[in-house]
Amino acid sequence: MTNRCFVLGLTGSIGMGKSTTAQMFRDLGVPVWDADQAVAVLYGPDGGALAALAAIDPSFVRQGIADRDAMxxxxxxxxxxLAAIEEAVHPLVRASRVGFLKENRTAGLVVLDIPLLFETGAEDQVDAVLVVTAPEDVQYDRVMARGTMTPDMFKAIRAKQLPDDEKRQRADYVIETLTLEGTKADVTSLVKELRAKHA
Structure with missing residues (x-):
């Protein structure tokens, strides 16, 4: 790594509590870069990806924002x-990440929240990987409770993600997100450990 700060990659399958865990890092003063949020900015009003998307297909941009349904x-x-969209968007996402790391190079510890970290080979961009996990039934219940997903949709998303057990095997750190209190305690402990090692 060229950064002076320690870069922790945060990932986990759908419904495993990754977003909640990322917020816990923020609450402890750790800068967090969110891959999904970076894409949302690129796809939003005046977003950096709009021109490239429109060049692929004019229907991909509607009313000044990316039309995800059309895509x-x-x-x-x-x-x-899909290959054309990825070729257009991935360099922009990468630039967002690089900019974040430059801005926070003296922070000591930063987190890159990347849902498909292993699937996209992004583990090469971090110093260590934290995987958040939960039992399969808890994962299913959480996703269904959102009210925006059918069992078939959930199954399709999981099929595109690396199995949870494989993620855990490849991780440097694993936190189980069964309770907010337990997760917060584990995040706090990890932050203290990493700051002590890499301050």
Whole structure:
């Protein structure tokens, strides 16, 4: 790593409590870069990805923002479209991450919140990986409780993600997110450990 700070990659499958855990790091004063949020900015008003998306297909931009439904529909019918979108968006996401790391290079510890960290090979961009996990039934209940997902949709998303047990095996740190209190205690302990080692 070229950064003076220690870069911790945070990942976990859908419904494992990753977003909640990321907020706990923020609450402890640790800068967090969120890959999903970076994409949301690129896809939003005046977003850096809009011109490239419109060049792929004009229907991908509607009313000044990216039309995710149009993109999903196009991707489902043509795998070449997904490759084109990724080729356009990934460098912009990478630039966002690099900018974040430069801005926070003296922070001592930073977190990169990357849902598909292992799937995209992003473990090469971090010093260590933290995987958040929960039992399968807890994961299912959490996702269904959102009210925006069907069992089939959940199954399809899980199929695209590395199995939880494999993620845990490849992680440097694992935190089980069964309770907020337990998760917060584990995050606090990890932050203290990493700051002590890499301050």
């Amino acid at each position: 999903k529909q196009a991707i489902s019918g043509d795998s070449v479209v």
